[in-house]
Amino acid sequence: MKKENTSPKDSDKRNGEISRREFLRVLVGFSLTLPELAHAKSKFFSSPVHTNALRPPGAVPEDLFAGKCVRCGRCAEVCPYHCIEMLDIRHGLYAGTPIIYVDKIPCYLCMECTKVCPTGTLKPIPQEETRMGLAVVDKYRCITWKGEGICRSCYNACPYKDKAIYLDRLRPVVNKDHCTGCGLCTAACPVTPKAINIEPIYSFKVSKR
Amino acid sequence: MxxxxxxxxxxxxxxxxxxxxxxxxxxxxxxxxxxxxxxxxxxxxxxxxxxxxxxxxxxxxxxxxxxxxxxxxxxxxxxxxxxxxxxxxxxxxxxxxxxxxxxxxxxxxxxxxxxxxxxxxxxxxxxxxxxxxxxxxxxxxxxxxxxxxxxxxxxxxxxxxxxxxxxxxxxxxxxxxxxxxxxxxxxxxxxxxxxxxxxxxxxxxxxxxxxxxIGAKRRLIIVQDMNTCHQCGFCDRACPWGIYPSRGEAEGIYCTNCGSCVAVCPFNARKFVFVGFTPSSEKLKLEKVPSGRQ
Known part of the structure; x- marks a missing residue:
């Protein structure tokens, strides 16, 4: 019985041959994935740090970060706010390194992660010396700057109020000397897309050896 | 012994x-x-x-x-x-x-x-x-x-x-x-x-x-007591790391000191020894198997 069942199916197939249509389908499918692959390759070697995606406090610059970090994940484990995330293999050589997406959960500057890092990738530093990035106000998105209303969410959220963010005729202005780049203002900003963003300007300077 | x-x-x-x-x-x-x-x-x-x-x-x-x-x-x-x-x-x-x-x-x-x-x-x-x-x-x-x-x-x-x-x-x-x-x-x-x-x-x-x-010259090794060993070869079969303890490879660089051969030996001929710090080390060195033996 079994043999009779299987034999008609086998006879339909031309064994081991691929039809022209199938071949072309595979070819077109493969060529469509090529740009994707090229993109993945560029992501593989380039740093994952960009606007609102920052390293934890006290981090060494990006030229050293992936070399020094042993990917033990202790910073992510001690973070009481669970703001530190771990990257996976899709980020290539940067897999396993910690990152903070400040528009999701910002850093509350408790400095716990800097105390547990065993390799000095995150150096223990005082809170006010943290420079994860610099908050930049987009004057074409901010409600107050556009004159559409009065919002001071970023000012209210800032841990260094009147120093890092001060109000100039009710409009928020960032002072570079005091901004830690913690991203509390970004998380608090009610506008989408965010009118205040953290630019990781300190992550790409060349580190002192 | x-x-x-x-x-x-x-x-x-x-x-x-x-x-x-x-x-x-x-x-x-x-x-x-x-x-x-x-x-x-x-x-x-x-x-x-x-x-x-x-x-x-x-x-x-x-x-x-x-x-x-x-x-x-x-x-x-x-x-x-x-x-x-x-x-x-x-x-x-x-x-x-x-x-x-x-x-x-x-x-x-x-x-x-x-x-x-x-x-x-x-x-x-x-x-x-x-x-x-x-x-x-x-x-x-x-x-x-x-x-x-x-x-x-x-x-x-x-x-x-x-x-x-x-x-x-x-x-x-x-x-x-x-x-x-x-x-x-x-x-x-x-x-x-x-x-x-x-x-x-x-x-x-x-x-x-x-x-x-790092552990090439380690202190803790597994030695074989040639007086009680019957060459049954159970240790060779028990070793999950693919080495042959009966040929003296347990004292070599590839042994991981897991102790499977110690546990399996029916004559208690193998044991862990901390060499160099024990007084009987000289005696134990004599009992070591020559590594070339098949």
Whole structure:
């Protein structure tokens, strides 16, 4: 019985041959994935740090970060706010390194992660010396700057109020000397897309050896 | 010891296999439980896994990952060096004990061994490996990995090490309710069990190679008492690491001091000896097997 069942199916197939249509389908499918692959390759070697995606406090610059970090994940484990995330293999050589997406959960500057890092990738530093990035106000998105209303969410959220963010005729202005780049203002900003963003300007300077 | 050969007595039971398994369970629980403690109870006493693990203020850093990062960045940071010291001292004195007594990958292999033993219904078995490679492949793995890391300029083993990945996957599951894609490596490594019992550990693990290199002149070795040995070859069949203790290879560089051969010996002819510090060391050295013997 079994043999009779299987034999008609086998006879339909031309064994081991691929039809022209199938071949072309595979070819077109493969060529469509090529740009994707090229993109993945560029992501593989380039740093994952960009606007609102920052390293934890006290981090060494990006030229050293992936070399020094042993990917033990202790910073992510001690973070009481669970703001530190771990990257996976899709980020290539940067897999396993910690990152903070400040528009999701910002850093509350408790400095716990800097105390547990065993390799000095995150150096223990005082809170006010943290420079994860610099908050930049987009004057074409901010409600107050556009004159559409009065919002001071970023000012209210800032841990260094009147120093890092001060109000100039009710409009928020960032002072570079005091901004830690913690991203509390970004998380608090009610506008989408965010009118205040953290630019990781300190992550790409060349580190002192 | 020293007695003339008699009829084999009833074997004095050694519980070394049980002890090792319990130790492995304990070591695995340390990395299994700590994400839960950290995430749900905010108990921060234990952090990390076998890349770097902290018990309070006692910090450990895995030697290979540390050396890799040191070679690449060329910067010395003291907590890092001090964290590496204790594992290196342990490897210097006791050899590759991390591999056989702590490593979570070996723990999974050991579970497979136990299941296999139950299924095979034979008291002492040795599964024939599909193929064997020359042992020096291990050194190629170590040197190749370090060279590759230095060429690329970023450490490789830190995010691809299977023992580390086990810890990271547990942590990812607890903290982010997802699994990292590179966990497939763990599955691939566990699948190599089909080739031979410790295929990855024997030939490909750079960390194991480094620990073997550090522990080349280790103090703790397993010696064979030639007076009581009957050359039954049970130790050769019991060794999951594919070495032949009866040919004196247990004192060589590739032995991990797991103690399987000690547990299996029906005549109690093999035992752990801490050489150099015990007064009878000279005597024991005489009892060592000449390594060329077949």
């Amino acid at each position: 020293g007695k003339p050969k008699k009829e084999p007595k009833i074997k004095r039971k050694t519980y070394i296999d049980t002890w090792r398994f319990l130790f492995q369970i304990g070591a695995f629980i340390a990395i299994l439980v700590n994400p839960f403690l950290n995430y749900y109870f905010h108990v921060k006493v234990i952090q990390g896994w076998y890349q770097s693990i902290a018990f309070g203020h006692l910090w450990f850093v895995s030697p290979l990952e540390g050396i890799e990062a040191l070679l690449i960045t060329k910067i010395i940071y003291m907590p890092w060096i001090i964290g590496m010291t204790l594992p290196i001292i342990v490897a210097l004195l006791l050899g590759r004990v991390f591999c056989s007594w702590i490593c979570p990958i070996n723990f999974f292999y050991e579970i497979m061994d136990r299941v296999h033993k139950k299924i095979s219904k034979r008291s002492y078995y040795k599964r024939k490996p599909l193929f064997t490679l020359p042992r020096w492949i291990l050194w190629v793995a170590l040197v190749g990995e370090l060279m590759l890391a230095m060429i690329v300029g970023k450490p490789i083993f830190v995010f691809l090490s299977p023992p580390g990945l086990v810890g990271r996957e547990i942590m990812m599951a607890v903290f982010f309710h997802t699994l990292a894609l590179e966990g497939i490596i763990v599955l691939i490594v566990l699948t190599t069990y089909l080739i031979s019992q410790r295929f990855f550990c024997q030939y490909l693990c750079p960390l194991g190679a480094l620990l073997a290199f």
